[in-house]
Amino acid sequence: MEASNIRVDATLLQENQNNLVRIMGSCESVDKNTNCATIISNGPITLDLNHTQLDKQLIPGKNYEIIGKVSNSSLKVHVYSVIQLSDNLNLDFATKFVQYSQKVPDIYIASHD
């Protein structure tokens, strides 16, 4: 299924190299020179924003859901899509959700993965 991706946080990047992933987290910093950003999702994740034409900048302190591909070695995430989430998002719940979604692949992860 072409539209599927895996819900992960910083702790699950290693085992999802080269996979399309979906990350909920809070933006910590944005480096406009390198077009990279750091998002906190149960740990820091470096986002490479060069692969998407964002019509808006990521703002530090705001919450986002990122869809992107985990690079092979550096574990940077090449961002394809960004959705802003509400400020009151509870990231602890988001972390729990990621953990639980890994435990029920029947309803989350395409069987051929």
Next chain:
Amino acid sequence: MSDFNNYGNYGDGDGGFDVSQNTGGGFNNDHSTGGNGSQRNQLRQSLTPVTIKQINDSTQLNPDGEFKIHNVELNMISFIGIIRKVTTHQSAIIMTIEDGTGSIEVRKWIAENDSSISLTEEEEKFSSFVNEKYIFVGGSLRQFNNKKTIQNAIFYPIEDSNQIIYHHLSAIENHLRCQGIPKNTTTKTENKLFVDNVNPNKSSGSTIDKVLQVLKDNSSTMSEGVQLEYVVQKLNISREDAKNYCDELIESGKIYTGFDDNTYIAI
């Protein structure tokens, strides 16, 4: 296809939907299918939270019957996702919604004779959500021409993103509930999914815990409740103590009284 006679209008494509919705016939379908077979039980009429993967993977056992996937029955369902595409077709807005587990096409029908709502306004509204906002969709799952559709769908944008997590956790809970009690599952879980009911402040060897254990062990076999005398004998404690412990357990909501005041049922 004879089973679809009730849906004569739906048969050949999109125009069919149009008629049904505009006449508000949606829920009538449930009545018209009443005689469809003796196997048909009362359908679950509350919204079942699901992921789009569950919808796409589900199968329909009988024509016009309920959908099932991994033991989860899908009738009235709810899901959330991001709108990736919006198009209009006759008097419907067609949206492609994606939640990371899959994607599905849903239609919002706009009645032509409804002056309070216009197709272009609605299209503009939903187009503004494309790639921007999660939306919630609820409705009943149907299948026409091997394509799953959501009938009588309601849509609203999600303003509080915690609802996304809440929905998914509800979907997971519902899925696990339908698999039976998730004890000793084969998944490589290191942490248990659910918190034990036992109060960690009390040592597991305390008398009240033993009382609770006796009630739990026997509640399934003693349908009218476990007799107080049985607890007294089993634990060799005084009737008064047993009664006090049971009262305390009732107050904390862990047990209920059974057939009479001296029988108890543990949850």
